[in-house]
Amino acid sequence: MEAKARAYVNDILKRVKEVNNGEIEFIDAVTEVLNSLVPVFEKHPEFIDAALLERIVEPDRQIIFRVPWMNDNGEVKVNRGFRVQFNNAIGPYKGGLRFHPSVNLSIIKFLGFEQIFKNSLTGLPIGGGKGGSDFDPKGKTNNEIMRFCQSFMAELNMHIGPNIDVPAGDIGVGAREIGYLYGYYKKLRNASEQGVLTGKGLTFGGSLARTEATGYGLVYFTDEMLKDNNISFKGKKVVISGSGNVAIYAAQKAIELGAKVIALSDSNGYIYDETGINLGAIKEIKEVNRGRIKDYLNYVPSAKYEEGCREIWKIKCDVALPCATQGEINSESAKILVNNGVKAVAEGANMPSTLEAIDIFQNNNVLFAPAKASNAGGVACSALEMSQNSLRLSWTFKEVDEKLKNIMKEIYNNAKNSAKQFGNPGNIVMGANIAGFMKVAEAMMYQGII
The missing domain is CATH 3.40.50.720 (NAD(P)-binding Rossmann-like Domain)
Structure with a gap:
């Protein structure tokens, strides 16, 4: 069975490299995870029959769009926007937005793929996704950043929602950018859906300790x-x-x-x-x-x-x-x-x-x-922010921090125990990959071929 499991993983890795040629970051992320999962497929051949890996390495959808905006000199600039919705087997897509010149499809896919398992490890009901733009906020005025964020959200709003896809911040996207994005989303949708973005300011649905x-x-x-x-x-x-x-x-x-x-x-x-x-x-x-x-x-x-x-x-x-x-x-x-x-x-x-x-x-x-x-603490607290938004309540800093500490302890213990269970005690990389994968895999098995 070990030979069959290894052959299956190698075959998927070969296909990923062929189909995503040149996407180095994404290929590395997939390689790191899949090589850890060989013992899983030895014990669960039904995962092979259900083509779980073929499905989990392919995003549900990849959205690429134009983002035109005007700088303070009246010049029109154009950037590229991305949102990759990777897997929602255990909950709405969840993952940050990155604004940085290095952003491309490979980086967004690698981050989105990682997010599937990171979010699963938190124990909270959130799927994996990621987005961003090659826009560089450094050296831009507040008005330029606001105009860019509004143009970015003009497209993104059609693909997100509190029960669909919940972006957050990442490199280049802090409280300022989240505020501009949320303000324009609210105007476009004519709805105060606070749970659509996390990392918000405390006065409009944000969470202490985020x-x-x-x-x-x-x-x-x-x-x-x-x-x-x-x-x-x-x-x-x-x-x-x-x-x-x-x-x-x-x-x-x-x-x-x-x-x-x-x-x-x-x-x-x-x-x-x-x-x-x-x-x-x-x-x-x-x-x-x-x-x-x-x-x-x-x-x-x-x-x-x-x-x-x-x-x-x-x-x-x-x-x-x-x-x-x-x-x-x-x-x-x-x-x-x-x-x-x-x-x-x-x-x-x-x-x-x-x-x-x-x-x-x-x-x-x-x-x-x-x-x-x-580093799952950020998205864990984002999910806690979503919970507070749903409840229309605000928890104290101490309450959120205590929940965060318990989540991180549980992640460590799950990774440690999974590594031991699958024959490699002490290998937290392998354990984390397996623990994150198993929850998603079981959900996918129950939900059928979709």
Whole structure:
């Protein structure tokens, strides 16, 4: 049966590469998941007969559209918009919108595919999807961003709804953009459907703790993984890439647990402060001034700044939390981290470690937490926001944070138990993939060939 299961997976991977030629990010994401699932198909040959993989690697629909908008100089600009609705077997499509020049169909598909299993792992009834645009909000005025968001929503509104597809924020899409998107959706639909978008402002249906959720959730998950291996955050040196919401609030929670965060980065470079990062300074630079990470030297002149954000992984640390973007830790960076004695790597961004890097960590007994499990706190809190919108209630920060902590603990335990059940104890990558897949697979089996 093992040979049949492996042949089935290999056949699907071959087809995915042929049909999605050149979509490197998507192919890598599918490869990483499917290779983990061979033991599942050994035990469940009925999944092969039902062509589950053939169906799950093909999105339900891929929507690509033109987004024309006018800048402040009266010039017409045109960007491309995307929404990939991947799988809704367990609930409405759910996944963020990314506004960044690098956005293309491959990236949106890879993110949407990952979202299927990440959302499943939360235990909440949400399916997988993703969207965005190659629009770059950097350097744009508020009015330009508003006009773009309104044009983007003019098309997107036809494909989303509280029980259909619920977008949220991602890179380049924060509370400002979500506000503009929701305002225009409400005008177009003449309906106050707060549950259609998450990450909203607190005055119109947003949830307390949503801003902190991904970063906090990352540390809650990592803490469970460390404790399970008789390690504590206390006294550990932590390097975190990025300086957005995920990185900032991961740093905050890690510091609360006794760690010393010594480095953060942005797209230009990184700062290193051996005495421990002054998080108040970082928040002022990034959340108030929308500045660059090198401005940290104005607050702490003794710190060091280096150009080149990927160079951050040369800093010796006990725990590495990549929270910037996909593919930021390659095999070379992974080898450096291993040689420097890193004990754990937990992903806060979406697939920030390449497949080669993951192999290096696992082959060298580094504790490794994959993004679909460790950064699921953001979408978990988004689903909690949806629940509050449905109930027309607002929970306290403490209530949401406690629910988030319990969800992340449960994700870790499910991933751990699944890895053990399918013959690879301690492999959280495999366990997370299997735990996420099984719930979706069972739902698909019950619902027939659709």
